[in-house]
Amino acid sequence: MRRRTFLIGVAALPVAGGSPPIRTCEDWGARPPQEPLVLVGRPVRILIHHTATANSDDLSIGHAYELARWIQDLHMDTNGWADSGQHFTISRGGVLMEGRHGSRDALEAGDRMVVGAHCPGQNDRAIGIENEGIYMDTVPPQQQWDSLVQFCAHVCDRYNIPTTEIFGHRDFFVTQCPGDALYAMLPRLRSEVAAQFR
Numbered sequence: 424m425r426r427r428t429f430l431i432g433v434a435a436l437p438v439a440g441g442s443p444p445i446r447t448c449e450d451w452g453a454r455p456p457q458e459p460l461v462l463v464g465r466p467v468r469i470l471i472h473h474t475a476t477a478n479s480d481d482l483s484i485g486h487a488y489e490l491a492r493w494i495q496d497l498h499m500d501t502n503g504w505a506d507s508g509q510h511f512t513i514s515r516g517g518v519l520m521e522g523r524h525g526s527r528d529a530l531e532a533g534d535r536m537v538v539g540a541h542c543p544g545q546n547d548r549a550i551g552i553e554n555e556g557i558y559m560d561t562v563p564p565q566q567q568w569d570s571l572v573q574f575c576a577h578v579c580d581r582y583n584i585p586t587t588e589i590f591g592h593r594d595f596f597v598t599q600c601p602g603d604a605l606y607a608m609l610p611r612l613r614s615e616v617a618a619q620f621r
C-alpha cells in the first residue's frame with residue numbers, strides 16, 4: 424500500500440530557528456554497515472525513542488560520538504543488525520547525529536528513506552530518533568529537547584510529514600520506550616514542532 428505520497432505537492436512552510444547540524448557517520452567514526460542498506464520511498468511518521476542508557480551529565484560532543492559508536496556496536500554485534508537501528512540520535516547535550524548510514528542524505532533528498540531497525544512494522548515508513556537517556560520519571564534536558572523540536576520540524580518539512588504524525592515507540596510496539604515522562608511530553612512536542620512552521 425502506497426500511503427506516503429499523499430502530501431506531495433503541498434508547499435512546505437518556512438521553518439523558524441533551523442535545525443542543529445547533523446553530525447554524520449563519518450564525523451563520529453562509524454563502522455561500515457555489515458550488509459547493504461535498503462532505500463525506500465518517503466516516510467509517513469516519526470517515532471521517538473529513548474536509549475535507556477544513563478542520564479549522563481557529560482554534554483560534550485566527544486561523549487555524544489562515544490554514545491553513537493556504543494549504540495552501533497550493540498546493534499551490530501549483539502543484535503546482529505546491518506548497522507545502527509535508528510536513523511538519528513540526539514545526545515543529552517543536544518548533539519544531533521546520523522544513526523544508520525545514508526539517513527542524512529536521504530532526508531535532505533526528501534523523497535526517500537533508509538530502511539531502519541528501530542520498531543518492527545515501522546522500519547520502512549517511520550524515521551526513528553533515539554534520545555540519549557532514560558525518561559521514565561525524569562524529562563530530557565533543555566538542550567536535548569530544543570534539538571528534538573527543531574529537528575522534528577526539519578524532518579516534517581523535508582518529508583512533508585504532518586506534525587500530528589509524531590509518535591512514541593510504544594504506540595507501535597510493546598515497550599516502555601520512550602519512557603513515561605518523555606511519552607507524556609509528546610502532545611507538547613507536536614505542538615512545539617507545529618509552532619516552528621508559523
Ligand SMILES: [Zn+2]
Pocket residue numbers: 471472473541592598600601
Ligand atoms: Zn524505542
